[in-house]
Amino acid sequence: MFFSLFAGVNQAKAEAGLNVNADGAILVDGETGKVLYEKNADSPLGIASMTKMMTEYLLLDAVKHGKVKWNQEYSVSDLVYKTSQPTSLSNVPLRRDGKYNVRELYEAMAIYSANGATIALAEVIAGSETNFVKMMNEKAKKLGLKNTKFVNSTGLNNKDYHGEQPQGTGADEENVMSPRDVATLAFHLINEYPDVLKTASTPMKVFREGTTDRIVMKNWNWMLPSLVYGYKGMDGLKTGTTDFAGYCFTGTATRDGKRFITVVQNAKDSSGKNDGYKARFGETKKMLDYAFSNYTKEELVAKHYQVKGHKTIPVIKGKEDKVNIYTKSAINMVIPNNEKDNYKPVLVLDKKKVNKNGEVTAPIKKGEKLGYLTIEPKNGEKVSFLTEEGQKKVQVDIIAVQDVEKANWFVLTMRSIGNFFGDVWHGISSTVKGWF
Numbered sequence: 001m002f003f004s005l006f007a008g009v010n011q012a013k014a015e016a017g018l019n020v021n022a023d024g025a026i027l028v029d030g031e032t033g034k035v036l037y038e039k040n041a042d043s044p045l046g047i048a049s050m051t052k053m054m055t056e057y058l059l060l061d062a063v064k065h066g067k068v069k070w071n072q073e074y075s076v077s078d079l080v081y082k083t084s085q086p087t088s089l090s091n092v093p094l095r096r097d098g099k100y101n102v103r104e105l106y107e108a109m110a111i112y113s114a115n116g117a118t119i120a121l122a123e124v125i126a127g128s129e130t131n132f133v134k135m136m137n138e139k140a141k142k143l144g145l146k147n148t149k150f151v152n153s154t155g156l157n158n159k160d161y162h163g164e165q166p167q168g169t170g171a172d173e174e175n176v177m178s179p180r181d182v183a184t185l186a187f188h189l190i191n192e193y194p195d196v197l198k199t200a201s202t203p204m205k206v207f208r209e210g211t212t213d214r215i216v217m218k219n220w221n222w223m224l225p226s227l228v229y230g231y232k233g234m235d236g237l238k239t240g241t242t243d244f245a246g247y248c249f250t251g252t253a254t255r256d257g258k259r260f261i262t263v264v265q266n267a268k269d270s271s272g273k274n275d276g277y278k279a280r281f282g283e284t285k286k287m288l289d290y291a292f293s294n295y296t297k298e299e300l301v302a303k304h305y306q307v308k309g310h311k312t313i314p315v316i317k318g319k320e321d322k323v324n325i326y327t328k329s330a331i332n333m334v335i336p337n338n339e340k341d342n343y344k345p346v347l348v349l350d351k352k353k354v355n356k357n358g359e360v361t362a363p364i365k366k367g368e369k370l371g372y373l374t375i376e377p378k379n380g381e382k383v384s385f386l387t388e389e390g391q392k393k394v395q396v397d398i399i400a401v402q403d404v405e406k407a408n409w410f411v412l413t414m415r416s417i418g419n420f421f422g423d424v425w426h427g428i429s430s431t432v433k434g435w436f
Contacts, residue, residue, distance in 0.1 A: 018037055018286065018287065018290055020037075020264065020283050021267065021268045021269065021279065021283055022264040022266055022279075022280075022283055023040060023045055023266040024039060024040040024043055024179040024263070024264075024266070025037070025038070025039040025041075025262070025283065025287070026038045026041050026179040026180055026182075026262070026263045027260060027261075027262050027290070027291055028187065028260065028262075028386060029259070029260060029261075029295075029333075030187070030190065030191075030252055030260055030261045031191075031334070031390075031393065032333065032334070032385060032390045032391070032393045033183075033184070033385045033386035033387050033389075033390030034333065034334060034383065034384070034385055034390070034394075035384045035386065036260075036291060037287065037290070038180070039179070041179045041180040042178045042179075042180055043147070043178055043179075044147045044148070044149070044176040044177065045176060045178065045179070045245070045265040045266065046174055046176060046240075046245025046265065046266065047155060047175050047177045047182060047240055047245055047248055047265065048155045048174075048175075048240030048242040048248055049090070049115075049154065049155040049238065049239060049240035049248075050155065050177075050182060050238045050240040050248050050249075050250050051150065051152070051153065051154060051155030052109055052110070052113060052118055052153075052154065052155060053182075053185050053186060053237065053238050053250065054136050054139065054153075054185060055109065055118055055121060055122065055132075055136075055154075056106075056189060057139070057185065057192075057193070058132070058135060058136065058139060059102075059106060059121055059125060060192075060195075061193075062125050063102075064193075067125070068102060068124060068125060069102065070101065070106075071101050071102070071103065072101060072102045073099045073100070074105065074120050074123070074124050075099055076094050076095065076096055076098050076099075076100070076120065077119075077120075077123060078096075079129070079161075080094060080116050080119050080120045080123065081094060081095075081116070082162075082164075083119055083154075083160075083161070084114070084115070084116020085116075089115050089156065090112060090114060090115060090220070091116050092108045092112060092114045092117060092207045092208075092213075092215050093116075093213070093215075094116050094117070094120070095213065100117075102124060104207065104208070105117040105120050105124075106121065106199070107199060107205060107207070110196070110200055110238075111199065111200075111202050111204075111217050112207070112217035112218070112219070112220070113220055113238075113239065113240075114217075115154045115156055118153050122153040129152065129153055129166045130166040130167045132153050133150055133152060133153065133166045133169070136150040136153065137150050140181075140185075143184060143185065143188055144184065144387065145177065145181040145184060146178075147176075147177065147178035147181050148176065148178070148181045149175065149176050149177075150175050151169035151170070151173040152165060152166055152169065152175065153166075155174075155240055155242070155245075156242070157172065157173075157174045157243070157244055158170060158171055158172060159171060159172050174244045179265060180386065182263045182265070183250070183261055183263050183386055184386045184387060186238075186250050186263070187386050187387065187390065188387075189237070190236065190237070190252060196236070196237075197237075197252070200219075200221070200235065200237050200238070201224060201234075201235035201236060203218070203224045203227055204216060204217065204218050204219065205217050221236070221238070221239055221249075221251070222277060223253075223281050223284065223285070228277075229277075229278075229281040229282075229285070231253060231285060232253075232255065233253040234252070234253040234288075235252065235253065235254065236250075236251070236252045237250045237251060237252050237261075238250050239280070241276075245265065245266060246265065246267065247264075247266065247267050247277065247279055248263075248264060248265045248266065248267070248280065249262075249263070249264050249267070249281065249284055250263050251263075251284045251288065253288055255292055256297075257297055258297050258334060260287075260291045260292070262284050264280050264283045264287075267279040267280035267283045267284075269282070294336060294337055295334045295335065295336060295337065296334070296335065296336075296337050297332055297333070297335075298332065298333065298334075299330050299332050300331050300345075300375050300394075301327055301345055301375060302327070302330050303328070303329050303330045304326045304327060305327045305330075305345070305373070306324075306325070306326045306327075307345055307347045307373065310325070310347050311324060311325065311326075312325065313325055313349070313358065313360050313370060314357075314358060314360070315360055315361070315362050315364065315404050316359045316360075316361050316362070317362045317407060318361075318362030318363070318404040318405065318407055319404065319405045319406070319407050320404050323360065323364050323402065324400070324401035324402060325370055325371075325399065325400060325401060326398070326399065326401055327373050327396045327397070327399075328367075328369075328397040328398070329397075330396070331373070331374075331375060331394055331395070331396050333375070333394050342378050342381075343375045343377055343378065344375065344377075345373055345374075345375055346373065346374050346375065347373055347398065348371050348373070349370060350369065350370055350372075353370055353371075354370060362405065362406040362407065363403070363404060363405050364400050364403065364404040365400065365403055366399075366400055366401065366402050367399050367400065368399060369398065369399055370398050370399065370400060371398040372395045372396060372397055372398055373396050373397075374394060374395045374396075375394060
């Protein structure tokens with residue numbers, strides 16, 4: 001699902017300026033979810049360990065609502081033990097008789113993409129990975145992810161479970177999402193749980209420091225500023241690699257008050273080959289460079305802005321016959337450089353409060369919402385958003401500037417009488433004019 005306001009050419013400009021070598025890709029504003037570039041954005045594609053963003057989301061949601069605690073201990077199940085041992089998979093080996101708290105399992109998953117730790121968290125949250133996969137797909141529906149299917153919590157191919165994959169899923173199945181869905185999940189994750197970036201941006205951490213199980217976990221996101229493909233402002237979010245999915249990456253970076261989210265799935269180098277790490281980080285850099293160079297965050301509507309020709313609304317049954325209106329706050333949006341003048345304000349009055357004649361009935365309280373203001377491009381260009389919530393970030397309430405009290409019965413009666421005789425006189429005048 002995405003939300004489109006207008007048809008036009010902005011995205012065509014981005015597509016002309018970018019040539020992302022991947023099966024699917026998308027670039028969005030991290031604050032509003034405004035889509036700046038897309039390629040095969042609604043095609044279901046492999047995601048590999050980018051799956052773990054949903055596991056992170058559900059864990060952070062469970063912690064927020066008190067269903068799981070960070071210091072809660074977990075005893076290793078047989079499945080988790082077996083999954084955590086292979087060094088061919090991303091893992092921190094867990095002891096069969098070991099006890100681990102939720103926070104260290106979360107850090108192993110978010111920093112080192114540890115698969116055994118991920119299944120452990122699924123069991124903590126839902127009792128079993130089978131139940132957890134049901135939660136993942138239910139949450140995907142609630143978030144409006146239309147081209148998504150989860151079959152496990154990790155992003156592994158189910159064949160890596162050696163017959164112990166979640167019940168009801170195929171032996172060789174793998175998770176799929178469209179680039180738009182991946183970006184939408186990332187958008188929800190970093191906006192609802194921004195602390196996830198503190199962990200995702202950790203370049204290195206030691207697991208089980210001070211024990212014989214000590215492991216140095218180096219972040220697989222090599223675009224973090226201190227790592228191999230360091231990029232200024234990069235602080236997340238999740239890599240993924242399998243034979244099925246290819247090299248994937250959901251990145252996010254912030255500079256000068258702007259944040260962008262990027263997704264590449266099955267990234268390739270310029271020759272069309274699958275050159276792994278270099279490809280996914282290189283294509284991500286290409287999108288981020290484009291965004292930071294070509295877009296700026298602008299105040300398009302100021303706080304207390306009044307629309308020309310609509311600074312007041314007529315009032316009926318009030319002591320005053322009109323009320324002043326203005327915007328409650330400002331509207332800021334990421335737009336192409338030097339295009340601020342290409343946008344215009346659009347006033348939308350609340351039909352429940354303003355009648356078909358454009359009148360509002362007293363009493364009216366100062367600060368009362370009477371509608372909203374949004375902006376649209378003058379040239380009709382297309383502006384689309386990942387979510388309805390994001391789109392609402394470029395809308396602002398229109399409110400009453402002052403109180404308007406209801407007139408008393410005597411004033412209302414006299415007005416009615418005056419209106420009656422006014423109508424009678426108008427009728428007589430029209431008739432008399434008709435005689436001559």
